[in-house]
Amino acid sequence: MRASQFHLFTLKEAPSDAEVVSQKLMLRAGMIRKVAAGIYNYMPMGLRSIRKVEAIIRDELDRAGAMEVVMPIVQPAELWQETGRWDKMGPEMLRFKDRHDRDFAMQPTSEEVVTDIARQELKSYRQLPKNFYQIQTKFRDERRPRFGVMRGREFVMKDAYSFDRDAEAAGRSYDNMYATYCRIFDRIGLEYRAVAADTGAIGGDRSHEFQVIADTGEDAIVYCPDSDYAANIELAEALALQAVRGEARVALEKTPTPGKATCADVADLLQVGLDTTVKSLVLASDETDDKGEVVKTTLWLLLVRGDHSLNEVKAGKIEGLGSDFRFATETEIIEHFGCKPGYLGPIGLRKPVRVVADRSVANMADFICGANEEDFHYTGVNWGRDLPEPDFVADIRNVVEGDPSPDGKGVLAIQRGIEVGHVFYLGNKYSKAMNASFLDIDGKPKHFEMGCYGIGVTRIIGAAIEQNHDERGIIWPAAIAPFEVVICGVGWGKSELVRDEATRLYETLKSAGIDVILDDRDERPGVMFADWELIGVPHRVTIGDRGLKEGMVEYQTRRDGEQHKLAPADIAAHVIAQLRA
Amino acid sequence: MRASQFHLFTLKEAPSDAEVVSQKLMLRAGMIRKVAAGIYNYMPMGLRSIRKVEAIIRDELDRAGAMEVVMPIVQPAELWQETGRWDKMGPEMLRFKDRHDRDFAMQPTSEEVVTDIARQELKSYRQLPKNFYQIQTKFRDERRPRFGVMRGREFVMKDAYSFDRDAEAAGRSYDNMYATYCRIFDRIGLEYRAVAADTGAIGGDRSHEFQVIADTGEDAIVYCPDSDYAANIELAEALALQAVRGEARVALEKTPTPGKATCADVADLLQVGLDTTVKSLVLASDETDDKGEVVKTTLWLLLVRGDHSLNEVKAGKIEGLGSDFRFATETEIIEHFGCKPGYLGPIGLRKPVRVVADRSVANMADFICGANEEDFHYTGVNWGRDLPEPDFVADIRNVVEGDPSPDGKGVLAIQRGIEVGHVFYLGNKYSKAMNASFLDIDGKPKHFEMGCYGIGVTRIIGAAIEQNHDERGIIWPAAIAPFEVVICGVGWGKSELVRDEATRLYETLKSAGIDVILDDRDERPGVMFADWELIGVPHRVTIGDRGLKEGMVEYQTRRDGEQHKLAPADIAAHVIAQLRA
Known part of the structure; x- marks a missing residue:
């Protein structure tokens, strides 16, 4: 992509109603544009990152044997009434009537619709296990939408739903998704922690949140540095701080x-x-x-x-x-x-x-x-x-730093996180309510054992920025950067040498399958650098007339900012090596 | 993909409320499942075809220099009020209030939102031309939704919007999109015709519909077999059938x-x-x-x-x-x-x-x-x-077959078509109403000249089937078939020879980048063949124990049904050659 052909639109200042750093930087970098409270356009720059996140998720879910579907955004009340959630869900679920006065809701999630699919299309234990997923627009009418894509009203979510014969098989599906989520967040390149979470009315210990570590996170996550123990603060067990009660020493x-x-x-x-x-x-x-x-x-x-x-x-x-x-x-x-x-x-x-x-x-x-x-x-x-x-x-209190770890292996630490994923064992809560059953090997109907698995696609973008930024802008993990490499042609309009060399490098990197943008806007270096540091492209090559005459171009990574001078003949191989490292 | 891992779900009979052949076949082939009137789940089989259509559209639009964005499904009334369409649009536009009692609509299209983007982000003639597109869910609350994905309420549409300095440049953007649409429909592999259409209040001759030819089409399209003339019947000019008035011969x-x-x-x-x-x-x-x-x-x-x-x-x-x-x-x-x-x-x-x-x-x-x-x-x-x-x-009548062509080059013919695309020159209708302007080279503000360009993504699937089917099922063009090739292993459970040979071919085709499914369900041949003929996979290889012992496998195309016997060693090359033909 050439910058002159792209829609590049950056702002010096974020709009005054932007509250958190990811929101400010996404607005400034031209990734999103507000349409209404909690409702955004995803602009070309932002959509590039979103599509990369989606591609990683899709790839790993397909690999894990999940099957992609798309369920409707507009869903009929009847299905939601079967599980009682039509009445139970708060005003976050946007409800409306169609022209024939029938009740509908905008999907905040799709347990009902997917269970309806299962009861119609999964007739036999031979068809199990099955896992259906969709990457689809959701709407939740938050009372106070804020923080940009972190708590928007319209957002993109991946939701998956597994159907199994029994609790044991459902456990395998759960483990499969847990492992898949780890692969997804590893590939995206975020520091995260999978923490045990509360299962509410379902019970059991089968619920984990995937939390992106960030000081600005809304959630407190508890972990033990000396063991695998990790839980969100709602669930983290607080032991008695004294094993036995002390003796009375003073009078009342x-x-x-x-x-x-x-x-x-x-x-x-x-x-x-x-x-x-x-x-x-x-x-x-x-x-x-x-x-x-x-x-x-x-x-x-x-x-x-x-x-x-x-x-x-x-x-x-x-x-x-x-x-x-x-x-x-x-x-x-x-x-x-x-x-x-x-x-x-x-x-x-x-x-x-x-x-x-x-x-x-x-x-x-x-x-x-x-x-x-x-x-x-x-x-x-x-x-x-x-x-x-x-x-x-x-146990009715929140744990604090230094509390003994419930697994007896040390003391607890607390850090802040942003929840970007959740895996949840549902049991037969929905299949029972909707009478969704299959014929088991013994010829008898059984309710499906279900799990549900969510990833906040657009929220990942916000969380990635909360975790990776500095005073100049975003610092993308390469896997989800809008571009992996930017080539800045300094003095583009004046120097044929610069144009030739920059174009040659651009074509070489493109042929190597690298997502590269060539800044051919003929802007001053300061303007170019400020833009690309704000946008957060991980690798930058600067090609100028003076450098070329001295036989070198400049290479810099966004994260450490260190500059390296390289011969034009070596630069392509160097960039490729960095990206494949 | 192995059939045993896929969610394959076919029906012998279509539900009784299915009206047209594409709807019946999509339901029977397990491509869609009805959730409510005009609202469907896209099941794994259907989504595969939809994604292929989307990929072709995206590829060609990117190539044409258009920029992908995503605009929200839920849009605020304020923007629609600026153009007066909040009041003008009929009940097809679904309106509702959010929890704070503010008015919103579900996007039936996005002229207002995209014009709002332009007026905020396109400040100078130097940023023009620009073309923003999205592939996004639309909702139109049709009074009588029907024909499956052909006239649904929730559907996927690609809508693009061009912004230009003046009418001449807008004409070039229009021509660019017209040519892009031709490339898209050529690649999809449908017989279609681009026909001139009425421009309504905008005037001028800049509106073309892309019609997929099908006897079951709702639209009548008029063309001249001896020239380039083609128009929809609303627009097609009817000349006077006698050049001059005849003489009065009889009395009143x-x-x-x-x-x-x-x-x-x-x-x-x-x-x-x-x-x-x-x-x-x-x-x-x-x-x-x-x-x-x-x-x-x-x-x-x-x-x-x-x-x-x-x-x-x-x-x-x-x-x-x-x-x-x-x-x-x-x-x-x-x-x-x-x-x-x-x-x-x-x-x-x-x-x-x-x-x-x-x-x-x-x-x-x-x-x-x-x-x-x-x-x-x-x-x-x-x-x-x-x-x-x-x-x-x-001229107030519809033309009929045999009328003289308005271009004087022969007589008109009429065929039926399904509208799957529309390119439209908008002029400054929206930019003027919303005061969306840029600074031109002379330093003066000018309203954008706009065009809009739609493709009904899900409707293409229906139109493709209306055009390509027989009594046994769908006959996909290879480019949008859910799978390009199916390998049927006959006697899968019994014959190791069959399993080995079929798996070897499957791996070879997969490595060649071919979208192949291996039917390893151990079903009877009749069941397998009926499924794949219904689903419409264009190429089928049948591998059975008896054939293998005679040194041959069977190859058949869905369209002509002719069977060819080939040596196992030759089959991969043959299939690849067919697909690349």
């Missing part, structure tokens, strides 16, 4: 803590460590009747150490509380504790409340907690002596 | 024609040729005030020969009538003609009506027309003598 005392409504303030006031305090959080679970009216509300007091934070996903797994919990209202709290939030604790409850202690709290002795009286805390609190044992002991 | 007479309300019945009754009769059609044009209230209605009497039919597109071009005309109501007709339809004519009008004679009617003598009295016609009617000359003489 009600201590004035006027105006000190947080653990940190209390610890400051009392000159003790934050890890001797206990935080009280009040949740509520409602029981409803057939009509959805609340008939009974139970309050739950959750206790975590002052320096820890509640993990709501873990809390949702407490028997009887469940994931539908809500935070209690101030009225409910006053009714049960006789006190406003800030001074709550497990001693002297006015009305029955279920007490849940985090594992670490359950083993604390001589701790500090609210006295259920404004401006007072208890110190020297001990389980059994000052209050009954908690109703439940459970 | 009011003839009873009881119950004979059509020209054919009257000609039968009077034992004359249908070409001596004149058909009367009554149209109405309404003038409205600012509020859209009708303030004046004019009636128009259009006269075409009894054996001709009215061309409404041509009628819409009559000065004063315009394309917004409607057919007059019976009440209006009785008020103006004093008679019900069936016996109308241009003699003795009760109220003023504008009379438009088709060119051929204007040159008729001694003709027959209604007498504006039930059960009576006039015979021996002559212009000037029996009634005033018509107010307008114009």
Whole structure:
């Protein structure tokens, strides 16, 4: 490609509503252009990278035996009603009526449609395993779309769905996809981590997120540097920090803590460590009747150490509380504790409340907690002596750096990540709801065991940039760069020598199958260099009249910026060697 | 690909709601599966052909210098309001509100979005010409979706948009796209015709449809076998069938024609040729005030020969009538003609009506027309003598086979076609409405001259099948067949010889870059052959144990069905030669 023939459009400044670096750089490099909130044009420069990501994904999925299909963007309500998701999905799922007043949704994902395919076309165990995938536009009507392609409304996703005879075979399909995802992200050239993730209502341990490591990532990922352990923070298990409960040493005392409504303030006031305090959080679970009216509300007091934070996903797994919990209202709290939030604790409850202690709290002795009286805390609190044992002991907190690894092989570290892929074992949740079955070898119908596997195609582009950039612009991994090599012809208009030499190199690299762009725009070197550093092309060759007369051209990589002078005769071989390294 | 690994799913019978042959065969061959009216899954078999069509289109557009982008499926109302199309487009454009109650539409096409790109990113004449294209999902909420992918609601379209400095440059862009389209359809391997089409409000002669020839086509296309002339029937010019008006020979007479309300019945009754009769059609044009209230209605009497039919597109071009005309109501007709339809004519009008004679009617003598009295016609009617000359003489009829070609080089023929592509010169209609301009060489802003160019990607698949099929199934052109070659291993399970020989051939063809499928399903020959004839793979090699022992394998093409016996050592070279022929 010659730059003069391409649509090259860069900006000195990103639009003022751009928030994160990948969004700013994609807008500045002319990769995307905003059409509406969370809705973008993919411009020629951006589409080149997207197509490369898609090609790698397609290649690896085909290799893994998955079969490409395309399911519609506009899907009828009837299928979504079969699984109950028509009602369950929030406003993220955009719903509308067609001209005949029939209900449709724009696909946020395609479990229903693919399960409908399976129940019609997969009749026998002989046809299994099967894995259908599509690389297709999705729409999720995010309340607050932002961060460019990282949390857009219209985006490109690869979604795959496997169908198997039984859980064991489904496990093999899962492992196959897990390995395929590793190959995909290896080929794309990103630093990533596969982390165990929560399986929600499905249960089991078969859910992994693929996280691109980036300081700006929205997700916290937990790993053990000394072992294979990795999980997202929702799932990462927090062990008790003391194996057994300490002995009571001091007496219970009600201590004035006027105006000190947080653990940190209390610890400051009392000159003790934050890890001797206990935080009280009040949740509520409602029981409803057939009509959805609340008939009974139970309050739950959750206790975590002052320096820890509640993990709501873990809390949702407490028997009887469940994931539908809500935070209690101030009225409910006053009714049960006789006190406003800030001074709550497990001693002297006015009305029955279920007490849940985090594992670490359950083993604390001589701790500090609210006295259920404004401006007072208890110190020297001990389980059994000052209050009954908690109703439940459970892992309800987020792990922190330095916690022991659940596999016993060291301590945990935390880094930030951007979720770009997810593999998930679905079991027969959808096949059962939609009565999708096949005839097994024994002649009996069985529901498919399913898995689903997503990759955010356009999000990968954003994540790659969040991970790889500097103050001058993007630094692409070569596999998904819009171009692998740029040849800058300095003084293009004036020097025939430059034009000849640059064109010769361009043709040589093109014949070698390299994705090269020749900058023949006759711009000043500064303008050219700034453009290509912003765009982030990994390899640059600069050819100028003066250099040529001295028998050399200049080679530079975007990442390290080091300049090398080479003879024109050697440059093609050098660039090719770099790319194949 | 091995058939045992592929998702092969054929049906003996098409679902009962399938109407046309391409739809039936695509469903039976497992290429598509219906999700809702006009909405389909593209299954692995179908997607293979679609991807091949897309690849050819992409390759030729890139070669022609067009630049690929992807514009969103969900587009904001604001852009469509700028051109007035938000209100103008009918219910085919699906509109909806997002969760924040903002108006959006699903793109039926993307002139507005691409013009918005141009006005933001094309600032100078130096950036021109530019041509942006996308291969993207479109949605048109057809009132009665049908014929499978031929008139679906969700479909894949390639749309391209060119931007130029002036009309002359835009003409070059148009010619470039016209030539590119010819290359695309040549490569796909379809019999097609590029025909001139109506330009509607834009005017000029810059609009061509690309029609795939098929007896089942919805469009009538007109061409001259002795010249280059080709146009769709809406546009094809009908010359006067007599160069000058004949002389009046007989007297005007009011003839009873009881119950004979059509020209054919009257000609039968009077034992004359249908070409001596004149058909009367009554149209109405309404003038409205600012509020859209009708303030004046004019009636128009259009006269075409009894054996001709009215061309409404041509009628819409009559000065004063315009394309917004409607057919007059019976009440209006009785008020103006004093008679019900069936016996109308241009003699003795009760109220003023504008009379438009088709060119051929204007040159008729001694003709027959209604007498504006039930059960009576006039015979021996002559212009000037029996009634005033018509107010307008114009080409208002559809041409028929045998009409003189407008280029004077022979007579016209008509065939049926399926529109799969359209190139259209837009002028500055959109750039003006959206104030999209660039700075020209003289430093002054100018509106872009635009063209738009569409190809119905999924429709091509349907059209290819309508053109190429027989009673056994599809007959693919090799370039877009799901597979180019199928190797049927007969007695797969029993014969190692068959497995070895078939696998060897499969590997050889694969290495030669041929898209080959190996049928290793261990099915009976009849089942295999029926499947592959239905699916339409152009080349088949059958390898069986008995044949191998006699030193031969069987080669057959899908189109002619002739069987050839070849030595196993020769078969690979033979197949490759056939495909490269």
